[in-house]
Amino acid sequence: MTAFGKLVRTTAFRLTLFYLFLFALFAASLVGYFAWNTRRLITEQITTTVNAEVGEITDIYNRRGLRGLVFNIESRALRPGSNLYLVTTPTGVAIAGNVGSLAPGVISTIGWSETAYRRLEDQDRSDHRALVRVTELPDGIRLLIGRDLDERRRMFVIVAKAAQWSVLVVVVLGILGGIFVARRVLQRIDAMTGTTQRIMTGDLSGRLPVGRSGDELDRLAENLNAMLERIEALMKGLKEVSDNIAHDLKTPLTRLRNRAEDALAKSSCEADYRAALERTIEESDGLIRTFNALLMIARAESGQARGNMDDFDAADVASGIHELYEPLAEDDGMTLRLKTAPAPLHGNRELIGQALANLVENAIKYGKPAQAPQPGTVVSLDTRQILIEARREGDTVLLSVTDHGPGIPEADRKHAVERFVRLDSSRSQPGSGLGLSLASAVATLHGGELRLSDAHPGLVATLAIPFRNGASERLAAQTLDVPQKVA
Template identity: 55%
Template sequence: MRPVETGVTGSGTAAPQPRKQRFLPNLFRTTAFKLTAIYLVIFALFAGFVLGYVAWNAKRLLDDQIRSTIDAEIRGLAEQQRLGGIRRLVNIIERRSRGPGASLYLVTTPVGERLAGNVEALQPGALDQPGENEIEYARSSDAVDTPSRALVRVFMLPAGFRLLVGRDLEERERLGVVIRRAAGWSLLLVFVLGCFASWFVARRVLKRVDDMTETAQSIMAGDLKGRLAISGTGDELDRLALNLNAMLDRIGELMTGMQEVSDNIAHDLKTPLTRLRNRAEEALRSARTPDELRAALDASIDEADNLIRVFNALLMIARLETGRINDSMAELDLSEIVSGLAELYEPLAEEAGLSIVAEVAPDLQVSGNRELIGQALANLIDNALKYGQPVGEAAPVVRVAAGPADSQIELSVSDHGPGIPEADRGRVLERFVRLDQSRSKPGFGLGLSLAAGVVRLHGGQLRLEDNAPGLRVVMLLPKAPPKPVDMVEENPLPASTAPVKPAGLLSA
């Protein structure tokens, strides 16, 4: 016997149903269908209101025309009665009653006996009150069971005679039927076209949403290169797809970076860990005096400190990328930080056979974290001292400069060393990336990555430029907004002039 299919995949998750089977239920749940249906109802109500207003105006216009005709006939007949008496009026009514048309005439005695006219039967009391009224009547005794409606006016004549003049409302009734029929067909057509439009719009939207869903499912299944399709219309779905694609690109970059970092950690930290283990093993095997054991322990501690600094830098870069240090931002005087660091590194520069030249403009105010900016600048100066040995006839100078540049502050560190090839300048900002010519120097390739993270956190930009010869690293930081006048203290305290002492320099 053939087993019953349960619609569950081998992994235990429900298999997606074919699009044709789920299209109709999903169609009625789409926002596009609901909005179109709401617009259809609103438009139908508006169309019904317009048609009702037209019908009411047509009825009112027709009634006004009927009243004008009745008034004109009453004035003419009253004039005839005044000139020739009741007999002349009766003769005129008899003559007019025999003609075709919708006009109604009736002359009665004071007691209600019919003298002339084309009205055979009236509803009781129709002649008792003079003036305008809408009544039911019959032209002959045969039509009493199926009365017609008419708009009439009763006029009291001398000696108690009564004159009724009116118009049959059959034309108005026919016009009403025509308008009601047109309104019905119009609303039906609006409903049919609206349903078709709802189906068409919702189908197009649902198809694009289903395509996005399928792409998202493929991405969740592991195809991280999948991207949402763009129709090119620039509508809201295109904008959503563009933003989602940008998010997927960023996630892909982070995943690639995470994989590269994992590989680099496994590769670059294997050597110091192996060296640490070998030293400990060598100390256990060959050390015979306390001094030899102490020297082995000191070397192991130094190696462990280097590893701790590497992991601290990795944690700092991760915090920078997630923006979790924004709470420690404050207004800083960048001039004081740069001057202090340049002075702090002068002894190290002399030991390396170099000199530091600081060109710092006064009062460079930025909003940021003092320790992070100091750490980034210290890394750049340390790199310049390590890799900035002059090439050829170049001067052995490391130049540190800071000054305004439009709405930003430009901070640069320049050397006259071998520099970095243009093709590698973007790559060296990644973690654990070290060029071949720098592998003989101490370091782990985290200094420039940390500096780039600090600059991004502060909303700035880091550039690597050619110093001809050498390398020029430029940090662009936004200026701090000016303080309101009422917040400026009359006697502000002087800023601290203590230089920033970076903890654990990590060279690139």
Template identity: 50%
Template sequence: MTPLAKLFRTTAIKLALIYLAALSLASGAVIVYLSQNTATVLREQIVETVDAEIVGLADRYRIAGIRGLVASVEARSRRPGASLYLVTDFAANQLVGNVEGLDERVLAGESGELQRVSYTPLGGGDKREALVRVFQLSGGFRLLVGRDLQEQQYFRSLLVEAMRFWLLVLAGLGLVTWIYVSRRVLKRIDAMAATGRRIMSGDLSERLPVEGTGDEFDRLAIGLNTMLERIEALMQGLKDVSDNIAHDLKTPLTRMRNRVEEALRQQDADAPARAALEATIEDCDTLIRTFDALLRIARVEAGSSDAVQETFDAGTLIAEVGELYAPVVEDQGGRLELDAGTGMTLCGNRELLVQALVNLIENALKYAQNPDDGGVRVALEGYRDGDTVVLAVRDFGTGIPDADKERVLHRFVRLEKSRNAPGSGLGLSLVSAVARLHGGRLVLADAHPGLRAELRLPAGGASGKRGNGVDERDGRADGRTGG
């Protein structure tokens, strides 16, 4: 996403644009309202002025006749202003006035009707517009009185210029708002988001920045920092508990296993206690693997940040896992099929991803035997899907019912058909935790026949996750029934 697109997706800039648009519409509506009402008031004033002058000139005509009217009109025509006058005889010949270039139909129109006309000032000049009334006097004479509209048009032009200026002011306000939002508000939000990503990657010592201004961002940061301190203390307690479990429980189990092995070596091959000792060793191994798996899942989900992160090609990873497990599958009378694409760059913990694929392959070997031919067929695939790299393990067994696909991702969950098989029900839980640590997810889908388990991870290390600091010793556990 480009920085500009990212900016316009933010709530702050959307609100700023909404306020700017609302203010522009309101300002435009006010200016249009003022313009229309001002034009109405000016028109009414023009009509009142014209009517008053017509009444005065008509009285002058009744008192002094045409000579008096001509003298009065000639005197008024010489005054500076916007008033227009014209007197014509019965043949439409101009007797006196300051108007020329009128259309003949204007003087021939209905008497007393208000008309908008174009005219030329006496002496020449550009065409202008005016509102006039024409009255027919006795003797065939006609009297025209009007008002030039140039002042009104000039006033409208001033309103238009004011509107343009105000729009420029609004654009400037919008620019200032954009600069403020982008440089201050968004900068602080981005800083908080970056800190949040580092915290999610496992660095719980990070804290949101506080500038000390006491604004809403500072209050939010202070509240979240208090919560993070509590979470850090809880996670440290979890780590301490995990270490205590590893030390206080795994160590005695290991010692007990060693003592049982020593006792087993001292027993005869057909001694009655030998079977019991072998079963005890197997139980000890199961408990140790369970502890390893639980510790690994807990540390992965805690996002501890000690493990090494590296950028690598997923195709090479698939080839290495395939080379490692192809003989294992062949020993069980089956085959492992590999199909790796190109351009599958990942950034993450290589050992954890190998462990996740190994868990999925071992699940397929344990629970995906084809009931038709009794053989085992496992497909290990990798391909690029847009911005996602998909690492998939497919088998051709009976699969998992849709209702159980989410449930088997939980710890210690085992389906009825596999309760008698060895395992603790933690394999898929570990795979799902590894996927989340790398910013991806584990998807279980029907393969018709069989199950398709997909690790969908961001290409090129888009997750930005850091390592998890888990012990890289063998912590595998079966997962088909225990996810």
């Protein structure tokens, strides 16, 4: 397809032609309305002038008779640029005036009519047009007074030529403007097309060009660029996950195989085989937990869990997690406390509970004081406490877990929520590095975020999820008078 062919096929050019047609039609209608009103105005001026002269001449006839009428008509007919005058007998014989000939039947028709005529002094044989009024005077005398319509015709010709030139100029400028607009739009669309073609070949770093005008194409390009950034981040994350899975699961799988091989080679009794199988099952359970966490993260990030959302009180979720993990914390020498207030929420209860459980597990594992106490030193109970909170703050529901451990340096917090990431301080503890990643994915699914901040000392991990009024009115009414609960 040629460049001009592409140009005329663009939507911008077609829209320009469409609006050009509408504008030309509007301009022609406006000029036509102006011409019609000009014609009507000239006609009204003629009728007003003629009616005034008819009244004057009729009065002269009534006062001075036929002789006075003829004298007055001859006097008026000699004036330059005068009207048309004609006085005839009842049979149509001309008595006085400046009209040489009329269309047949005009003089016998009383009232207004438009007719062809020739003056007495005209040398050419061409007829002119006039608007005349025929009046019957006493004794049957006919009086015709009229005015030439050449002024009206010339005015109409001037308006018609102006309309023709105006429409021509509008059409030419409209077509040129359409070509300019279509070329500009086509250049931007071609630039976008070239970028998308590079992206389709695998170059996800390409971005659509964004101009400075802020028009609809710029807004579209900005939204598409945001989408491309999200796709690039997802693809990069997928690659990292694949690499991390291959790297982090290779060790437990190898250990699992080696233990099975050792059991076959070295076990000599049923107890040895049973112990080897128990270790194998334990290792397999760890792998299954890792894969379940990955599947849960994938469900959260893809939005598949949105179909299981319901109304519930986040305080009930926090109470359930506290009850579940309190014995585990005590076994590890920690104290698990609970502080809740009514916090109605709309979301996936299972995922939010799992995310909060992950935060509590991390606090139990890594929330011990950074330095071991000296022998004989009394350890403060506050440093061994983990606080679970659930509350509503403005339009946000906050689920937080606070410990008094070493915390996470601010520079590492963004990195800590990535999959399979384990900071140096946590490598001695068992785990897969998916806990914070799952919590972050669940918060994002609900339109919120996972916040990591200092507890001075320690870490505050908070799930901040937007509150939705319409979805939680019932729960809010039920929990409005419930006092704040502290455990």
